[in-house]
Amino acid sequence: MTGTTRLEPEIALERLATFGVYQDPSAFAVDGVVPRVALAVSSPEAVAEVLAVCAAAELGVIPWGGGGQMGLGNVPERYDVALDLRGLSRIVQYEPADLTIAVQAGRTLADLEEALAANGQMLPIDAAEPERITVGGLVATGLGCPRRFGHGSLRDLIIGITVALPDGTLAKGGGIVVKNVSGYDMMRLHFGALGALGVIVQANFKVLPAPEAQRSVLLAFADAAAAAEAALTLRGSQLAPTALVVLAPPVVRQLDLGMTGWVLAARCEGPEAAVIRQADRLRESGGIAAREADVLDREQTIAFWRALQSLLDARPQRDRLRLRIGERPSRLSELAGHVVTELGSALAGLVLDYGSGLAYVTVSGTVDALRLAWDKLAEVGQHAVLLAAPAAVKVGTDVFGRHPDGIAVMRRLKETFDPDRVLNRGRFIAHL
Amino acid sequence: MDRAAIRERLVSIVGADGVLDRPDELLVYEYDASDEVFAGHHHPDFVVLPRTAEQVSAIVRLANEVGLPVIPRGAGTGLAGGALALRGGILVVLTRMNRILEVNERDGYAVVEPGVINLELSNALQPRGYFFAPDPASQRACTIGGNVGNNSGGPHCLKYGVTTNHILGLEVVLPDGERIWTGGPVPETPGVDLTGVLVGSEGTLGIVTKVMVRLTRLPEAVSVLLAAFPDIESASHGTSAIIAAGILPAALEMMDHLTIKAVEDAFHAGYPREAGAVLLVELDGLQEIVTENTTRVAEICRQHGAWEVRVARTKEERDLLWLGRKSAFGAMGRLASNYYLVDTTVPRTKLPATMRRVEELSREYKLSIANVFHAGDGNLHPLVLFDRQRPGEVERVLECTTEILRYCVDVGGTLSGEHGIGFEKRDYMTLVFTTEDLCAMAGLKKSFDPRELFNPEKVLPSGFRCAEVGLFRQQALAQRLGLEYV
Numbered sequence: 001m002t003g004t005t006r007l008e009p010e011i012a013l014e015r016l017a018t019f020g021v022y023q024d025p026s027a028f029a030v031d032g033v034v035p036r037v038a039l040a041v042s043s044p045e046a047v048a049e050v051l052a053v054c055a056a057a058e059l060g061v062i063p064w065g066g067g068g069q070m071g072l073g074n075v076p077e078r079y080d081v082a083l084d085l086r087g088l089s090r091i092v093q094y095e096p097a098d099l100t101i102a103v104q105a106g107r108t109l110a111d112l113e114e115a116l117a118a119n120g121q122m123l124p125i126d127a128a129e130p131e132r133i134t135v136g137g138l139v140a141t142g143l144g145c146p147r148r149f150g151h152g153s154l155r156d157l158i159i160g161i162t163v164a165l166p167d168g169t170l171a172k173g174g175g176i177v178v179k180n181v182s183g184y185d186m187m188r189l190h191f192g193a194l195g196a197l198g199v200i201v202q203a204n205f206k207v208l209p210a211p212e213a214q215r216s217v218l219l220a221f222a223d224a225a226a227a228a229e230a231a232l233t234l235r236g237s238q239l240a241p242t243a244l245v246v247l248a249p250p251v252v253r254q255l256d257l258g259m260t261g262w263v264l265a266a267r268c269e270g271p272e273a274a275v276i277r278q279a280d281r282l283r284e285s286g287g288i289a290a291r292e293a294d295v296l297d298r299e300q301t302i303a304f305w306r307a308l309q310s311l312l313d314a315r316p317q318r319d320r321l322r323l324r325i326g327e328r329p330s331r332l333s334e335l336a337g338h339v340v341t342e343l344g345s346a347l348a349g350l351v352l353d354y355g356s357g358l359a360y361v362t363v364s365g366t367v368d369a370l371r372l373a374w375d376k377l378a379e380v381g382q383h384a385v386l387l388a389a390p391a392a393v394k395v396g397t398d399v400f401g402r403h404p405d406g407i408a409v410m411r412r413l414k415e416t417f418d419p420d421r422v423l424n425r426g427r428f429i430a431h432l
Numbered sequence: 433m434d435r436a437a438i439r440e441r442l443v444s445i446v447g448a449d450g451v452l453d454r455p456d457e458l459l460v461y462e463y464d465a466s467d468e469v470f471a472g473h474h475h476p477d478f479v480v481l482p483r484t485a486e487q488v489s490a491i492v493r494l495a496n497e498v499g500l501p502v503i504p505r506g507a508g509t510g511l512a513g514g515a516l517a518l519r520g521g522i523l524v525v526l527t528r529m530n531r532i533l534e535v536n537e538r539d540g541y542a543v544v545e546p547g548v549i550n551l552e553l554s555n556a557l558q559p560r561g562y563f564f565a566p567d568p569a570s571q572r573a574c575t576i577g578g579n580v581g582n583n584s585g586g587p588h589c590l591k592y593g594v595t596t597n598h599i600l601g602l603e604v605v606l607p608d609g610e611r612i613w614t615g616g617p618v619p620e621t622p623g624v625d626l627t628g629v630l631v632g633s634e635g636t637l638g639i640v641t642k643v644m645v646r647l648t649r650l651p652e653a654v655s656v657l658l659a660a661f662p663d664i665e666s667a668s669h670g671t672s673a674i675i676a677a678g679i680l681p682a683a684l685e686m687m688d689h690l691t692i693k694a695v696e697d698a699f700h701a702g703y704p705r706e707a708g709a710v711l712l713v714e715l716d717g718l719q720e721i722v723t724e725n726t727t728r729v730a731e732i733c734r735q736h737g738a739w740e741v742r743v744a745r746t747k748e749e750r751d752l753l754w755l756g757r758k759s760a761f762g763a764m765g766r767l768a769s770n771y772y773l774v775d776t777t778v779p780r781t782k783l784p785a786t787m788r789r790v791e792e793l794s795r796e797y798k799l800s801i802a803n804v805f806h807a808g809d810g811n812l813h814p815l816v817l818f819d820r821q822r823p824g825e826v827e828r829v830l831e832c833t834t835e836i837l838r839y840c841v842d843v844g845g846t847l848s849g850e851h852g853i854g855f856e857k858r859d860y861m862t863l864v865f866t867t868e869d870l871c872a873m874a875g876l877k878k879s880f881d882p883r884e885l886f887n888p889e890k891v892l893p894s895g896f897r898c899a900e901v902g903l904f905r906q907q908a909l910a911q912r913l914g915l916e917y918v
């Protein structure tokens with residue numbers, strides 16, 4: 001096709017200087033790659049403008065929320081501009097009686113939670129560092145927490161989206177109503193796409209009433225198999241816990257739970273009376289083979305699940321990698337056995353989410369040891385993804401693991417939405 | 433390739449009993465459940481009934497070779513003209529692919545073929561203690577593939593979410609004939625969420641040949657109550673108040689006076705005939721929650737003017753209360769020879785004002801409008817009653833429904849909550865979406881179906897063809913930068 005619109009990179013950078021420019025872009029390094037400039041934008045239109053300029057000059061852009069999850073993704077192929085979105089922090093529309101909220105992408109989770117809590121509402125998300133991470137980052141990375149078992153993940157709650165595209169336009173999908181089949185589901189197109197197809201500037205969610213009461217039941221077992229059996233029993237029961245995880249011994253130690261062995265943790269949420277009885281019944285039906293049991297009250301419950309999430313956090317460290325393996329709940333314990341055997345003393349953490357079928361693995365060691373660990377585990381389970389690792393471990397591999405079917409469609413989506421490969425170049429699956 | 437040769441190739445793929453092309457055979461496939469008066473009838477060149485995914489793939493490859501459109505179809509109960517062959521072509525009907533292939537309770541999923549009937553799936557799961565949550569009122573007839581195509585809803589979607597929240601993975605045949613699996617039994621499959629994109633795409637991006645559905649545990653306790661209100665407005669306020677109290681019923685449905693009368697005449701569900709509106713509320717979950725919330729909901733309804741609140745004591749009583757709701761569309765035949773079913777969603781808090789507006793329009797256009805809808809979701813279904821024989825009436829119905837839609841969009845609502853855009857509503861899309869929005873959607877379509885052979889003329893308004901997307905992009909960019917577009 002003819003009609004390409006081109007700008008010299010230096011002229012483009014000059015044009016970009018009209019936006020808020022950070023003195024020191026090194027704070028925005030990704031996998032050790034430092035951008036040429038870091039910009040702060042504060043309106044959706046400005047985001048679109050920056051992208052258009054960058055597209056015309058074929059500059060590489062990485063959208064930046066809180067920077068909490070930059071460990072996820074392949075090593076950037078081209079990174080000229082860091083686009084700090086924290087200036088887009090407005091709540092655009094909030095109707096508590098409708099249980100819906102529209103919020104700009106750069107707003108932090110903590111600020112969003114505060115607005116919701118003031119009306120007795122919530123988004124059922126546990127994330128480490130809520131003061132730091134942003135709504136856009138949450139949507140772009142598309143990760144969920146164990147609480148999705150009871151409430152669904154953010155994917156289930158997103159009802160509208162607005163993105164800025166590299167052609168300089170703003171495009172929305174969905175709306176602010178809970179049922180909507182008007183047009184294609186652009187929300188899910190961008191959910192978990194790591195900002196490779198557009199920069200999210202606004203997301204709309206349905207929110208939930210905050211539960212009146214919360215408790216968590218902790219049950220300690222001598223081995224993984226016994227914990228797994230209890231977890232599967234509870235999973236199939238009508239007791240409806242909202243989260244159900246099994247923690248391996250190293251994690252139990254790190255969280256200082258005062259227990260030993262493999263610990264099953266189940267969360268209960270709802271009206272006071274129901275939560276109390278549910279916790280009792282969970283302990284009874286899950287605890288038959290348990291050696292120890294404990295019930296956490298509301299504050300302890302919130303603190304426990306936050307602390308657990310912090311352990312899973314994705315900031316890369318020099319001597320650590322974290323990966324996630326998807327496997328059916330009924331096979332998680334077998335998988336855990338495999339992981340323990342393969343990694344031996346290099347295994348620094350293992351959390352099994354029985355509510356959804358995900359295993360979070362932390363490995364420690366030298367770069368060589370970490371690479372070896374990834375080689376051993378990249379092919380196991382339904383899928384395996386390297387969530388965070390030193391850049392040296394990532395080079396020469398795809399952190400998203402084996403490619404699922406449909407890669408050809410994903411490529412065409414990238415070509416259609418971002419033909420100049422402006423956004424997160426090389427970082428998404430198949431180095432798109 | 434001439435017609436006979438194409439027919440022969442189709443027969444070689446699915447067998448002689450799987451290809452229909454005689455005019456009398458095609459007749460039933462010229463319509464779906466959308467109103468023929470508005471959608472018209474459309475003649476496919478061939479109707480093909482495959483039994484396997486391999487056959488579907490071969491059909492699609494053949495269609496590509498000969499340049500014929502492909503239109504997926506389930507039971508044809510869609511209400512937006514989604515399964516119509518607007519440009520002729522091959523209608524691929526999936527009703528022969530109707531097996532439940534696997535039920536895995538431990539991991540919480542089942543794999544079914546697309547032609548499985550919605551209710552049959554839930555019936556099969558029930559003895560095992562599970563169900564498939566999306567339950568469209570057409571569930572006795574519609575297929576899981578159609579549910580996926582339309583991202584269907586139903587009464588229980590208030591608490592449980594719509595179809596997209598219950599689909600874990602799909603096997604699909606893409607417009608080039610390639611067969612792929614998306615998603616799977618565990619979440620967070622790396623890459624673009626193709627499952628999420630395909631659900632609700634109305635058969636325009638691929639043909640679903642297997643569906644991995646999420647199983648939902650049957651709740652420990654269920655309670656159904658019916659509250660009779662003097663009018664729609666008070667019932668709407670009651671609805672908002674229930675939600676605002678932090679109670680999330682499994683279902684919260686409303687019927688207006690006209691509907692109640694029709695239902696009573698036809699089915700004797702025991703609804704209070706004098707009521708201006710009734711709310712049907714189902715609560716489920718742990719026993720304590722259900723007991724407590726039943727009391728609270730009854731109280732809230734009374735506070736908002738309900739003069740009678742009835743709580744079903746047995747399963748039989750529960751079923752009877754539901755009977756009226758489930759047969760409401762069927763009962764409309766008592767009121768008029770034709771009805772036009774509008775599907776739109778407004779923010780819940782806008783319900784009272786919207787209902788007032790609907791009443792106004794009913795008077796203005798001199799058309800009776802019955803209302804039966806998913807109040808908890810703000811998903812309205814005004815049924816505009818008419819008689820197609822009367823001159824000018826069809827035009828009036830169209831004008832009236834356009835006004836309803838326009839109003840709903842103006843108050844922050846949307847064009848369709850569950851029936852889809854299809855052919856019927858595609859030209860309304862510009863009421864909600866800008867050129868930029870629609871170009872992005874066309875870009876999505878183009879990435880799947882660059883030749884635009886899949887279910888053409890649906891969802892996107894005329895003028896948003898894939899071919900134009902690249903051009904638009906370049907122009908937008910040039911304009912944005914103040915550069916010349918060459």
Ligand SMILES: Cc1cc2nc3c(=O)[nH]c(=O)nc-3n(C[C@H](O)[C@H](O)[C@H](O)COP(=O)(O)OP(=O)(O)OC[C@H]3O[C@@H](n4cnc5c(N)ncnc54)[C@H](O)[C@@H]3O)c2cc1C
Pocket residue numbers: 062063064065066067068069070072073085105106125126127128132133134135136137138139140141142143144145146194195196198199200201309312313314324360387424
């Ligand atoms: C194992 C694990 C489990 C987790 N569980 C949960 C959980 O259950 N629930 C939960 O909510 N969080 C969870 N998190 C954490 C959470 O996902 C991230 O911390 C958060 O999403 C990062 O937000 P951020 O604003 O810091 O994003 P950043 O680190 O700034 O960005 C993350 C990525 O998204 C892109 N991006 C950022 N903003 C945008 C945008 N507006 N548009 C397009 N692309 C953008 C960036 O380019 C980058 O590639 C989990 C993390 C891990 C590792």
Ligand SMILES: Cc1cc2nc3c(=O)[nH]c(=O)nc-3n(C[C@H](O)[C@H](O)[C@H](O)COP(=O)(O)OP(=O)(O)OC[C@H]3O[C@@H](n4cnc5c(N)ncnc54)[C@H](O)[C@@H]3O)c2cc1C
Pocket residue numbers: 464465503504505506507508509510511513514515526546567568569570573574575576577578579580581582583584585586587634635636638639640641761850851854887
């Ligand atoms: C009386 C009545 C009540 C209704 N109540 C509701 C309700 O409460 N909620 C609701 O949501 N809907 C309702 N509907 C609408 C309709 O029944 C649903 O949308 C249903 O899901 C359509 O299923 P179907 O098998 O009939 O699909 P069809 O009408 O055959 O097709 C619907 C769409 O899906 C596509 N499609 C079908 N099968 C496939 C496949 N295998 N792969 C890809 N695309 C496919 C078609 O191309 C078409 O665009 C109702 C309809 C009637 C007549």
